[in-house]
Amino acid sequence: MIVELTVNGEPVTARVTNPGSLLDLLRDELGLPGSKNACEQGECGSCSVILDGELVCSCLVMAADAADSSVTTVEGISPQDGLHPVQDAMLRAGAVQCGFCTPGIVVAAIDLFARNPTPSATEIKEALAGNICRCTGYGAIIRALEEAGTGVDR
Amino acid sequence: MSTRTGRRVGVPRGVVRDSPPRPDGVPKLRGEFEYAQDLSADGMLWAATVRSPHARARVVSVDLTPALAIGGVHACLTADDVPGRATFGLEHPDQPVLAGDEVRFWGEPVAVVAAEDANTARMAAAAVEVRYEELDALTDPDEADRRDEVFRRMRIRRGDQDLRGPIVVEGEYEVGMQDQAPLGTEAGLAVPDGQGGVDLYATSQYVHVDHEQVVASLGLRPDQVRAHPTGIGGAFGAREDVNLHIHLCMLALHTGQPVKMVYQRSESFTGHVHRHPAWLRYRHEAAGDGRLLRVEARVLIDGGAYASTTSAVLANACYFAVGPYRSESVSVDGVGARTNNPPCGAMRGFGAVQVCFAYEAQMDRLAAALGMDPLDLRELNALGTGDSMSTTGQVIDTPLPTIDVIRSLQAMPLPEPATSSHHSELPGGSGLTTEPHHVQRGVGYALGLKNLGFSEGSDDYAQARVRLTPDGAVVETAAIEVGQGLVTVLAQIARSALRISQVDVAHVDTSKIDSAGSTSASRQTQLSGGATLEAATRLRERVLAHHDGDQLDDDGVWKGDELLVSWQALGEEGWEETVTFRHPPTTGPDENGQGVIHADFAVAGHRAVVDVDTELGLVKVVRVDTAQDVGLALNPQSVRGQIEGGILQGVGLAVMEELVMTDGVILNATFTDYLLPTILDAPDVEALLIEREGSWGPFGAKGVGEPPTISSTAAVAAAIRAATGKELNRVPIRPQDIALE
Numbered sequence: 069m070i071v072e073l074t075v076n077g078e079p080v081t082a083r084v085t086n087p088g089s090l091l092d093l094l095r096d097e098l099g100l101p102g103s104k105n106a107c108e109q110g111e112c113g114s115c116s117v118i119l120d121g122e123l124v125c126s127c128l129v130m131a132a133d134a135a136d137s138s139v140t141t142v143e144g145i146s147p148q149d150g151l152h153p154v155q156d157a158m159l160r161a162g163a164v165q166c167g168f169c170t171p172g173i174v175v176a177a178i179d180l181f182a183r184n185p186t187p188s189a190t191e192i193k194e195a196l197a198g199n200i201c202r203c204t205g206y207g208a209i210i211r212a213l214e215e216a217g218t219g220v221d222r
Numbered sequence: 223m224s225t226r227t228g229r230r231v232g233v234p235r236g237v238v239r240d241s242p243p244r245p246d247g248v249p250k251l252r253g254e255f256e257y258a259q260d261l262s263a264d265g266m267l268w269a270a271t272v273r274s275p276h277a278r279a280r281v282v283s284v285d286l287t288p289a290l291a292i293g294g295v296h297a298c299l300t301a302d303d304v305p306g307r308a309t310f311g312l313e314h315p316d317q318p319v320l321a322g323d324e325v326r327f328w329g330e331p332v333a334v335v336a337a338e339d340a341n342t343a344r345m346a347a348a349a350v351e352v353r354y355e356e357l358d359a360l361t362d363p364d365e366a367d368r369r370d371e372v373f374r375r376m377r378i379r380r381g382d383q384d385l386r387g388p389i390v391v392e393g394e395y396e397v398g399m400q401d402q403a404p405l406g407t408e409a410g411l412a413v414p415d416g417q418g419g420v421d422l423y424a425t426s427q428y429v430h431v432d433h434e435q436v437v438a439s440l441g442l443r444p445d446q447v448r449a450h451p452t453g454i455g456g457a458f459g460a461r462e463d464v465n466l467h468i469h470l471c472m473l474a475l476h477t478g479q480p481v482k483m484v485y486q487r488s489e490s491f492t493g494h495v496h497r498h499p500a501w502l503r504y505r506h507e508a509a510g511d512g513r514l515l516r517v518e519a520r521v522l523i524d525g526g527a528y529a530s531t532t533s534a535v536l537a538n539a540c541y542f543a544v545g546p547y548r549s550e551s552v553s554v555d556g557v558g559a560r561t562n563n564p565p566c567g568a569m570r571g572f573g574a575v576q577v578c579f580a581y582e583a584q585m586d587r588l589a590a591a592l593g594m595d596p597l598d599l600r601e602l603n604a605l606g607t608g609d610s611m612s613t614t615g616q617v618i619d620t621p622l623p624t625i626d627v628i629r630s631l632q633a634m635p636l637p638e639p640a641t642s643s644h645h646s647e648l649p650g651g652s653g654l655t656t657e658p659h660h661v662q663r664g665v666g667y668a669l670g671l672k673n674l675g676f677s678e679g680s681d682d683y684a685q686a687r688v689r690l691t692p693d694g695a696v697v698e699t700a701a702i703e704v705g706q707g708l709v710t711v712l713a714q715i716a717r718s719a720l721r722i723s724q725v726d727v728a729h730v731d732t733s734k735i736d737s738a739g740s741t742s743a744s745r746q747t748q749l750s751g752g753a754t755l756e757a758a759t760r761l762r763e764r765v766l767a768h769h770d771g772d773q774l775d776d777d778g779v780w781k782g783d784e785l786l787v788s789w790q791a792l793g794e795e796g797w798e799e800t801v802t803f804r805h806p807p808t809t810g811p812d813e814n815g816q817g818v819i820h821a822d823f824a825v826a827g828h829r830a831v832v833d834v835d836t837e838l839g840l841v842k843v844v845r846v847d848t849a850q851d852v853g854l855a856l857n858p859q860s861v862r863g864q865i866e867g868g869i870l871q872g873v874g875l876a877v878m879e880e881l882v883m884t885d886g887v888i889l890n891a892t893f894t895d896y897l898l899p900t901i902l903d904a905p906d907v908e909a910l911l912i913e914r915e916g917s918w919g920p921f922g923a924k925g926v927g928e929p930p931t932i933s934s935t936a937a938v939a940a941a942i943r944a945a946t947g948k949e950l951n952r953v954p955i956r957p958q959d960i961a962l963e
Contacts, residue, residue, distance in 0.1 A: 085341070101260040102253020106405045106455070107487045111893035114405060142253035155251040159243045162859040165867065166705025167250030168405035168455030174251060190646045196901045200893070202405050202456050203705045205866030206904040208859075 071135040075100070076144030084131040091115045091126040093134065094141060102142040102171045106200075113199030116172035116179075117141050123179040125198070142171035145178050154178060154216045161212035165203035173199050177213055186217045232775040236725075237718040238921055241859030244710045245727070246703070257453040258409035258425045263480035266411070267296055269473050270343035270483070271466070272333040272350045273492065274325035277359035277562040277886025281323055284333060285351040294338035295346045296477045301332075303472065306441030310464050312431065312567065314373075317528035319439050319468050325354070327527035327564050328887045329492025336473040336481050361886045363501070363524040363559035373525045374533040376540040376556030378613050378815030385551040387507030387515035391587040395504070395580035396952040398880035399524075400497040402569050403898055404704075406455020407490040408465050411482045412474035419446030420471045421731075425454040427461040427702050430737035439468045440475065447471070451729035457704035458871070459568030460494040462740055463530055491891035495530045495567030496881060498523035498558075500539065500576035506584045512592050514549040514603045517612065521556040521577060523566070530567030532558040537678060538573030540815065544612040545581045546624045546671040546825045547603040552612050554815070562886045568742055570871060571931045574672045579953055582668040582936035586943070596667055596940075601628045605671070605825075607916075615816045618823060621914035623851050624669065627827040630849035630910045631667060637831055637845055637906075639663060649833055649840035651902060660837040663844075666940025669827040670932030673820040674925040675745045679810040682821065684746070685736035686753035687800040688716055688761050692793035694724025694776070695758070701738035701750040703729070706927055707860035708746050712754050714856060715920050719758035722776045722789075736802060744824070744925025747856065748918070753803035755920040761799040765792065805918060822917055826850040826929035828869065828937035830905070834945040839957030841877050841942055843903070846934055849910040853917040853924030861926050865909045868930025874899045876938035880954050 072081050075098060082097045094100045094117070103126055104114035110125040117126045118140040126139075145152055151159060154177050164170050173196065180187055180195035187195065192213045193206075201209065236242035249255040286298040301308065301322040308322070309315045321332045333350050337343040360366055410424025419442065426432050429449040437447050454461065466483045473481040485493045500523045507516040521539045525532030536558035543554045569575075589596040604624040610617050640647045643658045650656030676682035687698040697716050703709045713725040738750045762774055771779035771786050779787040805821040831845040846869045855861045871879075878897040882889045890896045915922045935953055943950050946960055 095260075100253075101256075104257075104405070104455070105259065105484075106407065107893035109487070109892055109894050112405065146252040146254075151248060151251055159247040159251060162241065162244075162863050164244060164247045164250050165707070165863055166405065166454065166456040167246065167255055168257065170250050171253040174253075190644075193901045193904075194646070194652070198900075200405065200898050200900060202403055202458070202871075202898065203867045204863055205868070205870035205907065206901040207866040207907055208863060209901070 069132060071132060073134050073136060074138040076140060088131040089127050090129040090131050090134045093131040094126060100141055100143050104168050104171060106168060113172040113176060114169050116175040116199065118175060118179055123176055142174050145174060154181065157216035158212040161208045161215065163204060163208040163212040169199060169201040173209060181217065189214060234717045234721055234723040236714055236723060238714045238856045240714065241857050242710060242714065244707055245713065246709055255453055257406055257455055258423060259406060259484050261411040261423055261482065263411060263413055266480040266482050267336040267338060267477060268340040268343040269334055269336045269470060269481050270347040271331050271469065272347045272352065274321065274328060274330040274332055276325060276354055276356050277328045277361065278357045279325050279354035280357055281321060281325060281332065282353040282355050288351055289335055289346040289349040292342060292346050292349060294342045295335060297336045297473055298350060299334050299472055299476060304439055307438040310435040310439055310468060311529050312463050312531055313533060314529040326562055329564065334469040334473060336477055359562035359886050361561055361563055363522055363561055366559035366561050367522065367557045371560040373529050373558040373560055374536050376536055376554065376815065378540055378552060378554040380613060380615055380814065380816065381551030383551060383553060385516050387509050389508040389510065389588065389591050390505065391584055391591055392505045393584055393587065394951060395502040395583060397500040397576040397579055398954055399499040400569060400875050400879050401491060401881055401896060402458035402460035403896065404456030404458055404460055407485040407487060408493050409484040410466055410470050411480060412470035413480040414474045414478055420474050421448045421450060422467060422471055423450045423452040424467050424470065425461050427457050427704060427742055428740035429700050429732050432464055432467050433732040435464050436468050436471050440471055445733065448731045448733045450731040451700060451702055454704060457741065458570045459742060462568045462742055463495050465493045487893055488891045491888060492564065495565050497569035498525065498535055498566040498576065502577060502580035504580055504584045506588050508588055508592065512594050512599050512602045514547055516551040517544045517549045519543040519554045521554065523558055524561055524563055525558045526561060526563045526565035528565045530565050532566065535573040538673065539577050541613050541819055542574045542671055543577045543581065545578060546605045546669050547612060548605050548609055549612040554613060563883060564888060570868065571928050572743065574670060574932050575935060578668065578670045578932050579936045579939060582933065582940065583951065586940055597628055597632055600669055601625055604628060613815060614819045616818050616820060620822050621916045622823055622825055623912050623914050624825045626912050627669065627825055627849045627851060630912065631827045631829050634829065634847050634908060636665065640833060649835040649842040650838065655838055656835045656840060660835050661833050662836050662945040664832050664834060664941040664945025666830050666937050666944050667827065668933035668936035668940055669825065670929060671823060671825050672928050672932050674748060674822040674824055675743055675805050677808055677820045679808050682739060683802050683804045684738040684749035684753045685800065685802045686750055686757055687735060687798055688754065688757040690793050690797040692790050694726065695720055695722060697725065697727045697754050698730045698735055699727065699738050699750055700730060700732060700735050701746050702741040704741050706864060707857060708750065710860060711747055711751060711857050715751050715754045716758045719755050720762050721774055724776055744927045747923050748925050749803055749805065751920040751923060753801045756803060757799040757801040761797060765797055822924060824851045824924050824929045826933060828934045830937035830941040832938060832941040832945055834942055834960060836946055837961060839961030843873050843905040843938055846873065846905045846937065847908040848930065849912055850926065850929050851912045851924065852926050853919055854913050854922040855911050856921060856923050858911065861911060862909055864926045865930045866907050868927065869907055869934040870899050870904055872931045872934025873905060873938055876935045876953050876955060878954055
C-alpha cells in the first residue's frame with residue numbers, strides 16, 4: 069500500500085511492504101538510516117522516533133499505522149550543519165562510543181527536554197530507561213544531559 | 223621560501239593527555255555514521271542463513287528445491303559449495319563453514335541463501351528442507367572431561383607441592399554464560415570485483431584474520447580478497463571470530479552480485495561466541511599471619527562445539543587463577559571442554575573474569591577465617607613490580623601498583639546510607655515492591671589482574687603508516703575502532719609526535735597495510751599506538767633532516783624563525799613512514815606452565831556498595847568505585863568511558879546477564895529475555911587513575927579496556943554477601959539465590 073506522512077517536516081509518499089515497520093520504512097524506503105535496528109522488540113530504544121509528539125520505538129509501529137502522522141527522527145533533530153545543543157553536550161561529555169544507541173538517545177533526550185527543560189538526574193534516568201547503551205555505562209550520557217538541561221535554548 | 227620574524231612554533235591541539243572530541247562523534251550523533259547495517263550497493267541481493275534446530279544431529283538430506291522455487295531467490299548454497307577449505311577457526315580451523323554430515327550445536331549454519339530482498343531471503347531459508355536424525359548431545363562439560371572431549375588441558379605447578387598452611391578455605395564457584403550483546407548485530411556486504419575476487423565489508427575486530435580464513439575457504443589467492451574495516455556497533459570479543467564473512471563472499475562470487483546480510487537479534491545470539499561458563503574449585507592455605515602459602519585451583523570451562531579461542535581463554539584463566547597475589551606454592555589444573563553447547567570464545571576479560579569471581583571470594587573467606595580486614599589481607603599478599611607471578615614464575619618488570627590500588631580504594635569515602643524512600647533509591651525501583659525496612663546495605667571489594675596484548679609466544683604486532691598530505695597528516699591502519707576511541711587516541715599520539723594539530727585517522731583494507739592485530743586483549747592503544755608513535759617520530763626526524771629544519775608545525779618546516787617549507791609544499795613531497803611495532807617477546811609454557819608468558823599486566827580494584835531487598839532478593843548496585851593501573855592516561859575521558867562501561871558489564875554478570883540453556887538450546891536469545899543493564903541499573907562510579915611510568919606502551923600507556931570488567935563482578939558479589947550473609951558462589955546472583963536459598 070501507499071502511505072502519506074510527514075517526516076522531519078517534509079511530506080512524503082512511500083510504498084509500504086507488508087509486514088513492514090515504521091523503522092523499515094524510514095531506513096529502507098526513505099533513506100534515513102539514523103534510526104537503528106538492534107532488537108526488533110522495542111527493548112533497546114535504538115530506533116526511537118517522535119511520532120505525533122510521542123516517543124516511540126519505530127520497530128513496534130506498523131508502517132501502515134504511521135499514515136497521516138508526523139514523524140521526527142534524529143536526522144530531523146540535527147541542524148543543517150553541526151550539532152543540536154543536546155548532541156553537542158553529548159560529544160563534549162564523551163557520551164558516544166560505538167554510537168549505535170546514540171541516535172535513539174538523542175531522540176529520547178529531545179523528547180525529555182520538550183516535557184521537562186531542567187530534569188534532575190533521576191528524571192533523566194527514568195526518561196532514558198528504554199534506551200540501552202552497551203558501551204558507556206551511561207555515566208557520560210547522564211553528565212551530558214544534566215549539562216544540556218541547563219544550557220538548551222528553549 | 224618565506225620568512226617570518228618574531229614567530230614561535232605553534233603548540234598543537236588535541237595531543238596526548240588531552241581529551242579531544244572523537245572525530246566520528248559528529249556523524250554518530252547526527253545519525254550519519256555508516257555501520258555495516260547501513261551499507262548498500264547497486265544490484266544488491268540479501269542473504270539469510272539456515273540453522274540447525276538441534277544441538278546435535280546427523281544431516282540426512284538437504285532439499286533446496288522449495289527455496290529455489292520462490293521468485294527472487296538467486297542462490298542456495300550448502301557445504302558442497304564451499305570452494306576451498308571446508309572449515310574455519312580463529313586459532314584452529316575446526317568449524318565447518320556450513321555443516322556437512324553432522325550439526326554440533328543449536329543454531330549451526332547448514333545453508334545460506336541469497337534473494338532480491340531480505341524478506342524473500344528469510345522465506346527461502348525457512349523453505350529449505352533439512353532432514354535430521356537427532357543424536358545424543360553432550361552438554362555436560364564434566365562428562366566431556368571424563369570422555370577426554372577437550373580442546374586443551376592446562377597444568378601449572380610452582381613451588382613446593384607439599385607445602386601446607388594452618389588456615390585453609392575451600393570453595394566451589396560457578397559463572398554463567400554471558401553474552402557480549404553489542405548493540406549492532408553482525409552485518410556485512412560482499413562485492414564481487416568481476417575478476418574472480420571479492421571485497422568484504424563486515425563487522426570485525428580483526429580484518430586480517432578474517433581475510434586469511436576467507437581466502438582459505440574460497441580457495442582464492444590472498445590478493446583476490448580485500449577485507450575492509452567498516453563501522454560496527456560494539457564488539458566486546460564477539461567479533462573476533464568469522465560468522466557471516468565466508469558465507470557472504472561465497473554468495474557474492476556465486477551470483478556475481480553484491481550480497482548483504484544482517485543478523486537479527488535472536489540470530490546474533492547464536493551467530494557469535496559467548497563468554498565461557500566456568501566451574502571453579504579452590505583451596506587456599508595461609509600462615510597464621512595471613513601470608514598465602516598455597517593455592518590449588520581446578521578450572522573447568524565449556525568451550526562448546528568448536529575451538530574458537532577456548533585454548534587461549536583456558537590458559538588465561540589458569541595463569542590468572544591466583545590473581546594479583548603472591549603465593550609460595552601453586553597448583554592449577556584446567557580443562558577446556560568440547561560439548562554440543564554453543565561455541566564460546568572471547569569476551570572482555572578473556573578467562574580472567576571467571577577466576578577472579580572465585581579467587582576474590584576465597585580471599586574474603588580467608589580474611590574471615592583469619593579475623594583480618596579483607597583489604598589488609600590483600601595488601602599483605604599484593605603482587606607488585608619485581609615479584610614473580612605466582613603461577614608462571616614470570617618476573618614482573620613493568621609497573622604493577624597493586625598496593626597503590628588497594629590504598630586508593632581504602633581512602634575513597636563511602637556513601638551515606640540511603641535516606642530517601644523514593645522508589646528510585648530502592649532495589650524494587652518503580653515496581654514499588656520494596657519495603658524500605660527489608661533493605662540491607664553491603665560493601666564489597668575485589669582486585670583483578672589481566673595481561674595486556676597477546677601471550678604465550680605469539681608474534682604479536684601492529685603495523686601503522688603515517689603519511690603527510692597538503693591537508694595535514696594521516697594515520698593509516700587496519701585496526702578496528704569498535705567504539706573505544708582508538709580513532710581519537712591514534713590521532714593524539716601522532717599529533718604529539720609530529721607536533722602538528724591536523725591529523726586524521728584512515729581505516730584501510732587488508733591489501734593496503736599489514737595487520738594491526740585484533741582489537742582485543744586491551745592491546746590497540748599499546749600496539750597500534752606504539753606503531754603510530756614510532757612512525758610519526760621517525761617521519762618528523764626524516765623531514766627535519768632532509769630540509770635541515772629544527773621545528774615542524776602546522777605551518778611547515780622551520781629553522782629558527784624562518785619558515786623553510788610551507789605545509790602545503792611539504793604535503794606534496796609524498797612523505798610516509800610505515801612501522802611494524804612488536805611488544806617484548808613472550809614464550810609458551812613449559813610442562814609446569816612456567817615461562818615469560820605475558821607482555822604486560824594491569825591491575826584494578828573495585829569497591830561495590832549495594833542495597834539488597836533481602837525479602838524479594840532484589841539488588842540495587844548503588845556505587846562501584848575503582849582505582850585502575852593505566853600506565854599513563856593518553857585520553858582521560860576515553861579511559862573513564864572504558865572504566866564506566868566495563869564496570870557496568872561486570873555488574874551485568876554479577877546480577878542479571880546469563881544465557882540460559884537446556885540441552886544445548888538457548889532459552890533467552892532476545893533482548894526481552896536476556897537482561898542487560900539499563901540506565902536505572904547503572905551505579906555511580908568514581909574512578910581514580912593510577913599512573914606510573916615504565917610500561918612499553920606509547921608514552922608509558924597501558925591498555926585499559928578489560929580491567930574494569932575483571933573485578934567489578936566479584937566486588938558486587940562480595941557486597942551482596944556482606945548485605946545478606948549468604949555464600950552466593952554463583953553469578954549471576956538471581957533473586958531466588960538471595961530470597962529463597
